[in-house]
Amino acid sequence: MGKLKSKLQDGTINIPGLILKLFLIWFIFSFLVFPNVNLLLKVFIKDGHFSLDAIHKIMKSTRAINSLKNSFLLAVASVVTVNVSGILIVLFTEYFDIKGSKILSLGFMTTLIYGGVVLVTGYKFVYGETGIVTKVLMQFFPNMDPQWFVGFGAVLFIITFSGTSNHMMFLTNAVRNLDYHTIEAAKNMGASQGTILFKIVLPTMKPTIFAITILTFIAALSTMSGPLIVGGPDFQTINPMIKTFANMTGSRDIAALLAIILGIATSILLFIMQKIEKKGNYISISKTKAKMTKQKIENPVLNVIAHIVAYVMFVIYMLPIINVLVFSFTDGMTIKTGQIRKDSFTLENYAKLFRSSTAYKPYLVSILYSFVAALTVAVICIAVARIVTKLKHKWDKLYEPLILIPWLLPSTMIALGLMMTYDEARWNLANKVLVATTVIMLIAYMIIKLPFSYRMIRAAFIGLDGNMEEAAQVMGAKPFYTMRKVILPIIMPVVLSVVVLNFNGLLSEYDLSVFLYHPLFQPLGIVIKLATDETATTDAQAMAFVYTVILMIISTIALWLG
Secondary structure (H helix, E strand, O other): OOHHHHHHHOEEEEEEHHHHHHHHHHHHHHHHHHHHHHHHHHEEOHHHHHHHHHHHHHHOOOHHHHHHHHHHHHHHHHHHHHHHHHHHHHHHHHOOOOOOOOHHHHHHHHHHHOOOOHHHHHHHHOOOOOHHHHHHHHHHOOOOOOOOOOOHHHHHHHHHHOOOOHHHHHHHHHHHOOHHHHHHHHHOOOHHHHHHHHHHHHHHOOOHHHHHHHHHHHHHHHHHHHHHOOOOOOOOOHHHHHHHHHHHHHHHHHHHHHHHHHHHHHHHHHHHHHHHHHOOOOOOOOOOOOOOOOOOOHHHHHHHHHHHHHHHHHHHHHHHHHHHHHHOOOOOOHHHHHOOOOOOOHHHHHHHHHOOOOHHHHHHHHHHHHHHHHHHHHHHHHHHHHHHHHHHOOHHHHHHHHHHHHHHHHOHHHHHHHHHHHHHHHHHHHHHHHHHHHHHHHHHHHHHHHHOOOOOOOHHHHHOHHHHHHHHOOOOOOHHHHHHHHHHHHHHHHHHHHHHHHHHOOOOOOOHHHHOOOOEOOOHHHHHHHOOOOOOHHHHHHHHHHHHHHHHHHHHHHHHHO
């Protein structure tokens, strides 16, 4: 006791640091470890005994088995179609000399400014029963079913053209980093353009393509919005089925087991991706790299075909955005029928957003959730990154794998773990239900952004110049003062970027919200999804268009800032 008192008096024990570590331990075990352990216990422990009843229930449930089959079928098919479309758009904008490539690039990058339920909603309003594409097709095929955009094909189509964000971010850089000396050498040896592309260029990018392939498989496997909105009754995947079973008290163990299966698959695939990343990329052995020069397609027929394909894909990418933008300025009748008249256009929808509390409330809810979650998760990640990079004690390194737990879990498993762990406590709070639900939603929002935020902020800490901190210590600065006055100002640009990107990504969040939101506080993702239902009013649909336009504007600004 005397030693402890002595350490406290001479400042050997950092009281603020100790309190911070205790808070982090409580947070990690309360919301990352315990809910998921509890989820496993609720599935496999019945009346105090180990039980496989949940597995037997799934085996007997045709819907559950079909959802598993559909998910893996969709994931396998998506790997092929997304890679084809993703590699093509990168080649069209970065490798081949395609006229108007800068404009094409802007169109292909639109998936970076909107996604999830917002993106799927945009596609439904283009290809759905009253969509412009359906209207045009019915002019040529009057007997076609206006509800043709439903099922596996519709979901795969959306994923094919919405799942290329990773290609635009990572594969684009891989093409730009190619050594043009290698391509020139191959040309001098008589290699054709096809040989250079398939024997030199694509193999050089193989590790990047493999990593993107795994991310694509995971995204398709755990997709929620697509199957829920355009899957129809005959094509449902794991996540929508988890949602269905989770809403039935007697079937929550099935929902939990499906989420666990999804989590295991995700963990295995991420482990494989890490192995691929460790192998690194193929590198040029040239002493000096030559800047990549775009290649003109020599075959005139192939050149025309490439231009046609590029611009057809551009139209596919742009149609949902143009459709949403145009219809956000039209009245309810135009939205309902899909037919634009001379008197269709109005500013009433945008005016309503500012004067009707019912209209702007979802925005305020989402902005509040997103801002608080983005800011809080940044603070937590700064604390963990600081502890891990300093490593004053051998146990400090354990914070890193614990904070990265959400990386291995699908969002539905995180939501179910929180819901099944804190659900009873939440509903027993009577008049405090709204407060408790809000807290759980905020925690869920924070959890899904932890791995990304931590990895970015940790990288900033690793890049710090240690001499500056040492100088501050020599001058007698306390750890908290050094952190506040020396370290934070240096890493602040990275931290702000992380906050902005997380805020942007959470604004239209749906996959978690659908499990945890309170009916009085519906976030944007929920409101936009409800606007796609057959029972939705024209006013609700009109506001969904307005919400989407403003979300895209915010996302564009956030992307530019971030």
